[in-house]
Amino acid sequence: xxxxxxxxxxxxxxxxxxxxxxxxxxxxxxxxxxxxxxxxxxxxxxxxxxxxxxxxxxxxxxxxxxxxxxxxxxxxxxxxxxxxxxxxxxxxxxxxxxxxxxxxxxxxxxxxxxxxxxxxxxxxxxxxxxxxxxxxxxxxxxxxxxxxxxxxxxxxxxxxxxxxxxxxxxxxxxxxxxxxxxxxxxxxxxxxxxxxxxxxxxxxxxxxxxxxxxxxxxxxxxxxxxxxxxxxxxxxxxxxxxxxxxxxxxxxxxxxxxxxxxxxxxxxxxxxxxxxxxxxxxxxxxxxxxxxxxxxxxxxxxxxxxxxxxxxxxxxxxxxxxxxxxxxxxxxxxxxxxxxxxxxxxxxxxxxxxxxxxxxxxxxxxxxxxxxxxxxxxxxxxxxxxxxxxxxxxxxxxxxxxxxxxxxxxxxxxxxxxxxxxxxxxxxxxxxxxxxxxxxxxxxxxxxxxxxxxxxxxxxxxxxxxxxxxxxxxxxxxxx
Ligand code: ADP
Numbered sequence: 001x002x003x004x005x006x007x008x009x010x011x012x013x014x015x016x017x018x019x020x021x022x023x024x025x026x027x028x029x030x031x032x033x034x035x036x037x038x039x040x041x042x043x044x045x046x047x048x049x050x051x052x053x054x055x056x057x058x059x060x061x062x063x064x065x066x067x068x069x070x071x072x073x074x075x076x077x078x079x080x081x082x083x084x085x086x087x088x089x090x091x092x093x094x095x096x097x098x099x100x101x102x103x104x105x106x107x108x109x110x111x112x113x114x115x116x117x118x119x120x121x122x123x124x125x126x127x128x129x130x131x132x133x134x135x136x137x138x139x140x141x142x143x144x145x146x147x148x149x150x151x152x153x154x155x156x157x158x159x160x161x162x163x164x165x166x167x168x169x170x171x172x173x174x175x176x177x178x179x180x181x182x183x184x185x186x187x188x189x190x191x192x193x194x195x196x197x198x199x200x201x202x203x204x205x206x207x208x209x210x211x212x213x214x215x216x217x218x219x220x221x222x223x224x225x226x227x228x229x230x231x232x233x234x235x236x237x238x239x240x241x242x243x244x245x246x247x248x249x250x251x252x253x254x255x256x257x258x259x260x261x262x263x264x265x266x267x268x269x270x271x272x273x274x275x276x277x278x279x280x281x282x283x284x285x286x287x288x289x290x291x292x293x294x295x296x297x298x299x300x301x302x303x304x305x306x307x308x309x310x311x312x313x314x315x316x317x318x319x320x321x322x323x324x325x326x327x328x329x330x331x332x333x334x335x336x337x338x339x340x341x342x343x344x345x346x347x348x349x350x351x352x353x354x355x356x357x358x359x360x361x362x363x364x365x366x367x368x369x370x371x372x373x374x375x376x377x378x379x380x381x382x383x384x385x386x387x388x389x390x391x392x393x394x395x396x397x398x399x400x401x402x403x404x405x406x407x408x409x410x411x412x413x414x415x416x417x418x419x420x421x422x423x424x425x426x427x428x429x430x431x432x433x434x435x436x437x438x439x440x441x442x443x444x445x446x447x448x449x450x451x452x453x454x455x456x457x458x459x460x461x462x463x464x465x466x467x468x469x470x471x472x473x474x475x476x477x478x479x480x
Contacts, residue, residue: 001472003030003037004081004131006118008111008140009095010039011249012076013047016095017299018246018380019163022213023137025249026468028077029461033469036079038129040118042110043071043084044095050075051082058126060085064113064180070126081126083117108171111140111199112179119147122156133472134158139169142203143179143191149206150185157475159468160207162200164377165221165228166303169199194229204233208475211242211468213378214399218243226375242471245402246378247461248387253360255388260360267455270389270448273364280365283358284324284349291320292441295366295390297359297381300329300337305372305395310336311427312434317347319438324366325350326358363388367447368437374425376400382419386454391447392419393433403459407440407450418454 009015011024027037041047048054054071060083061067068085083089088110093099096107104110118141124130134156136144145158176186176197186192191202204210212218220226222235234241251257256266262279265272280295281288294316300306306327316323325337325348334352341350351358363369363384368391371382378399382392386403394400400421407417420440422433441447 001035001133001476002129002131003035003472004118004121004134005037005039005137006114006134006141006144007039007041007137008114010041010078010080013041013050013080014044014095017163018213018378019138021249021380022161022163022246024078025247025461026465027079028249029247029465030469031077033465035469035472038079038081038121038131040070040081040083040114040121042089042095042114043082044089044091047082048084051080054082057081058120060117060120063116064109064178066113068113068117070117070121081121083114085113088113108169108175108197108199109178111169112143115141115143116147116180118144119151119153122148122153122158123151131156132476135472136160136203136207138163139167139200139203142169142199144203145207146181146185146191146202146205150182155479157208157479158206159209159211159471159475160203162210162212162221162377165200165212165226165230166375168201168228168230170201171197171199173197201230201233204230204237207240208479209240209242209471210234210237211244211471213243214245214402215243216401217375217377217398220375220398242467244464244467244471245399246380246383247464248380248383248459250387250460253363253384253387255364258360258364260357261364262361265364265389267389267452270451273389276361276364277367278365280324280361281322283361284351285346286322286324286349287346289320291322292367292437293322293324293365294393295362295369296323296325296327297362297369298327298371300327300333302330303374305374305425305430306330306333306337308372308425308427308430309370310340312430313340313344313348315431315434317344321434321438323348324362326355326362328352328354359384363390366390367441368393368420370430371395371400372422372425372430373397373400379403383459386418386457386459389451389455391437391450391454393437394419394421395425395429396421396423397425403457405453407436412446415449416453417450418457419450
């Protein structure tokens with residue numbers, strides 16, 4: 001089976017969030033099932049720099065009016081097709097935002113071009129690779145199934161994965177002519193969205209199947225509270241909707257071999273954790289004492305519940321806890337957390353910005369990680385935490401609810417608990433969860449058991465890759 005995956009970020013080439021991890025890891029897991037995936041992504045400067053011996057494989061002299069070409073390259077086991085289009089992607093800022101943190105005004109064109117290139121490949125434009133199925137990720141690639149549906153690749157099945165429905169790619173109707181779609185695509189069952197052009201909306205109407213990254217989130221986005229305006233569209237396609245939990249790259253994230261942590265360890269022998277804990281405390285200038293170290297590795301946003309943290313600082317510190325924060329995002333939240341760190345030196349440490357290596361040490365050294373998200377399609381940090389014996393303390397929503405087994409009375413009796421869940425995402429809810437954490441942490445034997453139980457959980461891609469492979473096969477069979 002040949003699959004084309006289309007994504008705007010792919011680890012390890014370019015990453016701003018969980019989408020990159022999935023787009024980078026799923027093809028590798030599918031390879032073991034005999035599925036050949038090529039991954040199409042934009043040629044941002046950071047991507048172009050990482051390519052070794054790229055080969056031009058398709059000229060696209062007029063891609064929405066821009067001169068472009070596809071480069072074939074390999075990187076860390078991935079078969080890449082890089083869309084080299086300097087007018088759209090050769091920029092000094094990030095994938096979506098300029099150096100001042102503002103959306104590029106032509107993001108619609110940048111990602112329509114990516115999607116159109118995907119559709120061209122689906123049509124068979126690339127010599128030697130005609131995909132049996134196209135898998136597009138998030139709004140940035142969501143026009144791929146749209147271009148396929150209204151073009152020559154309408155018979156090729158497609159899957160659109162929603163990693164976060166909050167990001168929809170909605171633009172004014174004035175861009176529609178420049179998308180080069182037929183006029184009838186600007187309709188309710190096409191890309192028209194409340195008078196605007198909706199990239200994700202159009203993709204949801206056009207893809208053969210829709211997946212999202214956990215069964216709970218698949219149910220939640222049918223409701224107005226989580227559907228962000230698209231709940232009606234999703235409900236109309238509910239019979240084509242699947243929830244498949246993400247896995248993690250269990251090789252990169254393995255405490256027994258991870259070169260980014262201070263000392264290796266495993267579930268069988270947790271001894272090395274103490275050295276990671278000490279290294280973490282040093283890095284964040286935290287006191288070396290027995291109180292639990294809580295960590296946060298997150299975008300600092302309202303979605304992630306980061307506004308709750310300043311309100312629970314006293315609860316953490318008054319019981320001897322400490323807090324290590326790694327994140328960046330909303331400047332007001334960043335400021336509030338930095339100010340808490342300044343007021344409580346030795347007890348709260350904070351590093352702003354994005355730091356992949358430090359995020360590994362945090363999973364290896366912290367006792368518990370706080371993930372109080374208001375919504376969380378899947379969440380990856382809690383999966384890394386499980387693998388590293390860092391007990392996840394999570395809101396009961398989306399993928400967090402699906403991947404962490406709450407240490408309630410029954411689960412403790414059955415000895416299957418892997419973390420702590422709390423259901424009202426509020427200061428009170430989080431305080432209650434912290435209360436539980438301190439009680440469990442005080443019982444060292446029990447705490448170690450919860451850590452080890454988490455480390456035993458299968459958070460790899462194996463099961464999820466099986467489910468994607470099954471879905472791909474059924475869609476291909478249906479269209480055969
Ligand atoms: P989202 O994609 O919504 O941001 P996820 O939990 O699905 O949330 O994925 C976030 C990913 O980004 C994880 O791999 C997490 O470790 C990583 N991450 C988030 N913030 C940082 C940071 N400041 N430094 C390093 N890694 C981070």
